[in-house]
Amino acid sequence: MDTDGKQVRLTEILLTFLKIGLTGFGGGMAIVALTERVCVREKGWIASGEFLHGLAFGQILGPFSLNVCIFIGHRLRGIRGGLTAAVGFIAPSFLLVSLLSWFYFTYHKLPLLQAALKGTNPVIISLIVVVAVDMGRKQITNVSSGLMALTAFAVSAFIKLNAAWILLGAAAWSLGAGIYRRRHGR
Amino acid sequence: MTSFFALAWIYLRIGVMFVGGGYVLIPLLNHIMVEQNHWLTRREFLDGLALSQLTPGPLAMLATFTGYRAGGFTGGLVATVCIFLPCVVLMLVISRNYHRLKNIEVINNTLDGLLPAVVGLVAAAAWNLGSSSLAGTQEFVALALGCALFTWTRVSPMIVIVGAGVVGVLMN
Numbered sequence: 033m034d035t036d037g038k039q040v041r042l043t044e045i046l047l048t049f050l051k052i053g054l055t056g057f058g059g060g061m062a063i064v065a066l067t068e069r070v071c072v073r074e075k076g077w078i079a080s081g082e083f084l085h086g087l088a089f090g091q092i093l094g095p096f097s098l099n100v101c102i103f104i105g106h107r108l109r110g111i112r113g114g115l116t117a118a119v120g121f122i123a124p125s126f127l128l129v130s131l132l133s134w135f136y137f138t139y140h141k142l143p144l145l146q147a148a149l150k151g152t153n154p155v156i157i158s159l160i161v162v163v164a165v166d167m168g169r170k171q172i173t174n175v176s177s178g179l180m181a182l183t184a185f186a187v188s189a190f191i192k193l194n195a196a197w198i199l200l201g202a203a204a205w206s207l208g209a210g211i212y213r214r215r216h217g218r
Numbered sequence: 219m220t221s222f223f224a225l226a227w228i229y230l231r232i233g234v235m236f237v238g239g240g241y242v243l244i245p246l247l248n249h250i251m252v253e254q255n256h257w258l259t260r261r262e263f264l265d266g267l268a269l270s271q272l273t274p275g276p277l278a279m280l281a282t283f284t285g286y287r288a289g290g291f292t293g294g295l296v297a298t299v300c301i302f303l304p305c306v307v308l309m310l311v312i313s314r315n316y317h318r319l320k321n322i323e324v325i326n327n328t329l330d331g332l333l334p335a336v337v338g339l340v341a342a343a344a345w346n347l348g349s350s351s352l353a354g355t356q357e358f359v360a361l362a363l364g365c366a367l368f369t370w371t372r373v374s375p376m377i378v379i380v381g382a383g384v385v386g387v388l389m390n
Contacts, residue, residue, distance in 0.1 A: 055376040061343030069368075069375045084333045085320075089312050091339065094236050095278055098302065099309045106313035114310050122302065129279045130294050132269055133286035151386020152379050153347070154357045158364025159375055160344040167337045177334040184338025189345040199335060206331025210324065 040077065040108045042116050048075070049101055049120030056097070062156040063097035065163040071104050078107050080170055091195045098122065180205070222296055225289055229281060229300035236278065236305060247280055257288045278302065 052070060056063035064087060071077045090099030098121060105117025172178045180202060187193050232246060251258045266283040278301055285297025320326050367373055
């Protein structure tokens with residue numbers, strides 16, 4: 033799994049994101065959590081801080097689970113790596129939804145997916161929780177970062193404000209705090 | 219042939235609006251698919267929505283479903299490629315300039331400063347999923363088991379997720 037100084041092959045990028053796309057049930061953040069485990073912890077392709085930068089950009093831009101994959105792919109092999117990651121990630125979902133669409137429009141009912149989801153749902157939530165705790169340990173180091181995390185959590189969970197707005201707000205706050213610190217000599 | 223161009227154009231436009239948050243996608247697709255073009259009934263649209271959330275991958279897989287309805291397998295492919303194209307291009311542009319941006323001190327500090335908010339958003343996603351789908355003791359046991367596995371063992375999350383899916387099918 034050591035990638036120091038060696039280029040990661042495009043086929044490995046493709047296979048990795050194919051697997052992520054195939055098992056990332058639950059959408060959005062479930063996939064991000066899975067990607068974090070695989071690309072940051074298992075393979076060491078990208079540092080945790082950089083991964084979070086990619087996630088922040090990705091959330092501002094929309095389909096963040098896909099965006100994170102592109103970000104990592106690009107980090108490894110440039111534009112071609114980013115495109116490879118995107119294709120690998122989307123292909124399984126695309127084929128599965130095509131198959132289910134065919135099934136649905138032919139028989140007008142959905143197969144047993146609901147049952148499978150009953151099993152995967154709690155496990156997916158636990159994965160997101162573990163990843164969030166892990167990230168929190170690294171990022172929340174003092175009172176102000178703790179407050180920011182808590183505020184973002186509350187505004188997203190209870191007020192259901194769009195993540196892009198929350199992040200833009202946090203960016204404005206972070207920029208303002210930086211300017212304030214510089215003016216007042218820390 | 220012309221219909222595929224029309225389809226491509228529609229999904230490209232949706233893809234542009236998709237940039238900035240996927241939340242506009244559902245009402246937008248509903249308007250275009252159901253009210254404007256009558257490619258789907260409202261019932262079919264809602265089933266497609268459920269289906270897209272059931273499957274791996276982003277919610278935008280709804281595009282595959284609606285595209286399939288409008289133009290079969292090719293329609294689904296055209297729709298999927300077009301809806302993601304604008305975001306993919308933009309994200310590649312950002313990725314390409316990421317290291318240059320990071321070298322500007324103000325930008326780097328601002329980015330680092332907002333990371334706790336990203337962590338908060340990840341936690342909120344777990345909360346939102348949990349509050350809408352965790353009901354019985356069984357589920358909470360599975361949740362605790364998952365937390366223990368992911369914290370103390372190095373077992374691959376993919377294996378755990380697939381295993382949980384199999385257990386779900388067997389138990390229901």
